Amino acid sequence: MTTGKKIGTIAAVVGIVLVSGLIYYHYFFVFGEGVKAGELNYIVKKGYIFKTNEGKLIQSGVRSRQMGTLENNEFEFSVTDENIAKQMMGNSGKFYELHYKEYKSSLPWRGFSRYLVDSIYAAKDVHSK
Template sequence: MKRFFFILLTLAIVGGASYLWVCNWTYSEGTRAGTLIKISNKGVVFKTYEGQLNLGGFRQNASDGVSGNIWEFSVWQNEVYEKLQNYEGKQVKLYYREKYKAMPWQGDTNYFIYQVEEVK
């Protein structure tokens, strides 16, 4: 019986570690440019940096009708968050990495900003 629980525990640990490892893979990389609408530090248990970028134009949804083309993102690094605070309301170019799945302590989205430039 002890052997069964040991094997079950080992499989659970290996499975959980593998899941976290795979979810942290970079799915895509790229840039997006637009007007930075907001950047905030939010969360109850896990405080994360979240932001919104207006890409311009409009998007048509079946349920909402026509809405603005807003892109939501998360930020890991405090330095990038502080830079973004200075660029609110301005045109920016954001460099991002998309992960397969974000864990609750990482952010609300799968898009993580690692560099920001102001567009002039």
């Protein structure tokens, strides 16, 4: 093997490793995880090709992006586990504490959101917080 072919092969391998690492970091590396709590506004199954479960929590408190306006804190998320999604669909409007994982980017079969709910810590009636 000539020196030029060796350099080309090494460069190709390094390139593949770099691109693979970037893809992993961008789509599969768990950037953060935590718990969000709030009232479940909705959870729906939607999508053109990949049907995914998408939901929104309304969190207590008010924040403002612009001076002089009020806005609810909202947490939009995706759910990949069908059992969790069905449990939430049957209890819309309840107060939930949800564990989630945050990724840098979403994938079509994983949902629209970068935030994936993977478990429910608690579900209570809104009046029994």
